[in-house]
Amino acid sequence: MVVPEGFVLPPWYLLVPLLVVLGGVLALLWTLEPPVTDRTVIAFAPWMMFGSTLHVLHRLEAYPDSIEVLFASPSVYLLTATVAGLVWIVGIFLYAGGLQSSIERVVGIVGTGFFAVFAMIAVVDGWEAGTFEPFFPVISVVIAGIVTALAWLALGLWFTDVAATTSLTGVLVVFGHALDGVSTAIGFDLLGAHEEVPVSRLILEAGEALPTAEYIGGGWLFVLVKVALAVVILGLFKEYVEEAPRQARTILALIAAVGLGPGVHNVLLFMVG
Incomplete structure (x- = not known):
C-alpha cells in the first residue's frame, strides 16, 4: 500500500x-x-x-x-x-x-x-x-519549537547562506516538519496512535526496533528524519530561491504545507479526540 x-x-x-x-x-x-x-x-x-x-x-x-x-x-x-x-x-x-x-x-x-x-x-x-485533553498537544508544539530553533541555529552557524536566503520561508518549512515529526512521535510512543502513511510507519517501526526504544521510544528517529530532510531540501533550494524566488518559494510553501498540515492535524485531533 x-x-x-x-x-x-x-x-x-x-x-x-x-x-x-x-x-x-x-x-x-x-x-x-x-x-x-x-x-x-x-x-x-x-x-x-x-x-x-x-x-x-x-x-x-x-x-x-x-x-x-x-x-x-x-x-x-x-x-x-x-x-x-x-x-x-x-x-x-x-x-x-x-x-x-x-x-x-x-x-x-x-x-x-x-x-x-x-x-x-x-x-x-x-x-x-x-475528550478535550490539551497537555500532549501543547507539549508537541513546545518541543517542535525547540527542535526548530536548534535546527535553525545549526543551519545558521554552518550554512549561513542557506538560512539567509531561505529566511522565514525556510523557518516555516523546518517548523512544519518538526511539528509533524514531534506530534507523530508522541502519538506513536505515548498515545497509542496508528500511523496512516506507509513510509512514515516504516520509519517509526525502524525506530521502535532500535535498542534505544526501551528508554526513549521509537519516534525520535522519525523526528530526526523529518527535520534532516527539511534542512537538506532548503540547502538544495538555495540557488533556486536566488535565481527564481517566486517559483522557488511557491514550491517551498507546498513543502511546508506537507509538514505543517499533518502536524496541526495531529495536534488538534489529539486535543479533541
Missing part, C-alpha cells in the same frame, strides 16, 4: 466541479503573476492549518453525509486550496484598487479567521464530548 489509509476520492459529480474551479483559480493566478515573498508564504500558513482543521472535523463526523467526502483526504486539501486561491485573487484586486495596504494582509487575516473559527468548533466538540 503506497497511499495513506483513509485516502478516498469523492464521486465524479463532486470531484469534477472542484477540479474545474481549482483549475480556473490556478489559471487566473498564473495570469496575474502575484509576487511570492516570505510574507506571502507566512500569510498562507493559517490556510495550511485550516485545511487540517476541516479534516479533523471530518474525523469527528461533523459534516452532513451528502458532502462529508469532500472533507476527507485528499479532497479537503483541494477544497482548501481553491478557497485560499480565491481569497488570494480578491486580495490582489483589493490591493490593486488601493483598498488594502498589501495582498498578504488579506490572505493572512482571512485565513487566520477561518482557522480560528473552525478550530474552535472542534475544541467545543471535544469539550462537550469530554
